[in-house]
Amino acid sequence: MTTRTYLFALVDGGGTVPPELGMVRRLVERGHHVTVLAEASMIPDVAATGAEHLPWTAAPNRASRLPEDAYYRDWECRNPFELFRMLLDHQFIGPAPGYARDTAAAIDTVRPDLVVCSFFAIGAMVAAQARGVRFDVPFPNAYLLPVDGMPPACLGLMPARGPLTRLRDRIIGRVTLRQWNKGVPRLNALREVYGLPPVAEFFDQVHLARRHLVLTSREFDFPAQMPDHVRYVGAVLDDPDWATTTWTPPAGDEPLVLVALSSTFQDQTACLQRVIDALAELPVRGFVTTGPAIDPSALTAPDNVTVVAAAPHSAILPHASAVITHAGHGTVVRALAAGTPILALPHGRDQPDNAIRVSARGAGITLSRKASRRKIATATRRLLADPAYAESAERLGSIIVRDSRTDAVIAELEELELPDGSAARPII
Known part of the structure; x- marks a missing residue:
């Protein structure tokens, strides 16, 4: 069997870690050589895949997922323009020279056939292009880049249905693209250092990828006119490695409600407490997983609610009657795959988009993250009392499960051209 060499720059x-490292694990299991550039916070996760780990050195290297190690505090942003500045300065453009330097050095050492770059690692894409190595960009969520027919990202909008909403999308699209393009001068300065010509717009760098691998089902996303290099390859439903502990259902026969907010800090402690207080009013068994960013001792729970740091959602969901979540893509698709309806409390990032895709399909309810205890309790009662939510979740979930079992993502990663220019077929 022909083996290939891959470099992941992550x-x-x-929530992006389990699906991206799920790709790594599958490549390693296929016999390929895989090296992962990753932060110290990801060392145990990378080790579990069997891949080799290289640390970021010039680029930021976060020690943990705790708030004190965050690159920036997006939960404190007072308006979208402040968020754009923060993203450009601390995530996309500010650290791009470091990502480029580390990735270029890794390419020279590893000599990969393909580089897989996190959407956040713009500098890694520059380095791959400069070294003449093809690169792919995974999207472990709904598709984020502007395309015709898709509502603007991260706002929780339904697709345009008439002149007014099409005008809405054009105006928002222009405003947001103008904000992203403020990073173009610094991006082009970096490209010049690496001997590359300038790009006109910020996302041109991302569109230079060989493939955009969208790690969800096409039916979960809204329909749109996608570029030829975009591939929907199905969700990776792996649990994070820090959550692969044993789990025993709490005692009782009442409906089980799983509560899981972000695995990174988004100032979610107060919201979690309101959810717990809401479940205290209901005849349910609540089970809360706080993730690595929140200490369970920061929460006060009644007798019918269990709070733990981590537990495998894949083991819990078959027993659950509802999920209350921030609507991160990983939690959403795993809940739907189990046919479990969702109460979404989006906190930011891509979460409003995931929430609207759930509620638009009748598979759940969306509330503000600031919703009161009473509203959360009322919405949870609705989810449990109306079987239509579970039926819709099961319909959409069956598609997600089907697509997750195709290994389309591995087929795309393995479909590389050979040195003679012929197309290499996926390994059987």
């Missing part, structure tokens, strides 16, 4: 985005 940034710890919390």
Whole structure:
């Protein structure tokens, strides 16, 4: 069997880690050589895949997912323009020279056939292009880049249905693209250092990828006119390695409600407490997993609610009657795959988009993250009382499960051209 060499340049985005490292694990299991550039916070996760780990040195190297180790505090942003500045300065453009330097050095050492770059690691894409190595960009969520027919990202909007909403999308699209393009001068300065010509717009760098691998089902996303290099390859439903502990259902026969907010810090402690207080009013068994960013001792729970740091959602979900979540993509698709309806309390990032895709399909309810205890309790009662939510979740979930079992993502990663220019077929 022909083996190939892959370099993954990954940034710890919390919920992005399990699906991206799921790709790594599958390549290693296929016999390929895989090296992962990753932060110290990801060392145990990378080790569990069997891949080799290289640390970021010039680029940021976060020690943990605790708030004190965050590159920036997006939960403190007072308006979208402040968030754009923070993203450009601390995530995309500010650290790009470091990502480029580390990735270029790794390419020279590893000599990969393909580099897989986190969407956040713009500098890694520059380095791969400069070294003449093809690169792919995974999207472990709904598709984020502007395309015709897709509503603007991260705002929780439904697709345009008439003149007014199409005008809405054009205006928002222009405003947001203008903000992203403020990073173009610094991006082009970096490209010049590496001997590359300038790009006109910020996302041109991302579109230079060989493939955009969208790690979800096409039916979960909204329909749009996608570029030829975009591939929907199905969700990776792996649990994070820090959550692979044993789990025993709490005693009782009442409906089980799983509560899981972000695995990174998004100032979610107060919201978690309101969810717990809401479940205290209901005849349910609540089970809360706080993730690595929140200490369970920061929460006060009644007798019918269990709070732990981590537990495998894949083991819990078959027993659950509802999930209350921030609507991170990983939690959402795993809940739907189990046919479990969702109460979404999006906190930011891509979470409003995931929430609207759930509620638009009748598979759940969306509330503000600031919703009161009473509203959370009322919405949870609705989810449990109306079987239509579970039926819709099961319909969409069956598609997600089907697509997750195809290994389309591995087929795309293995479909590389050979040195003579012929197309290499996926390994059987």
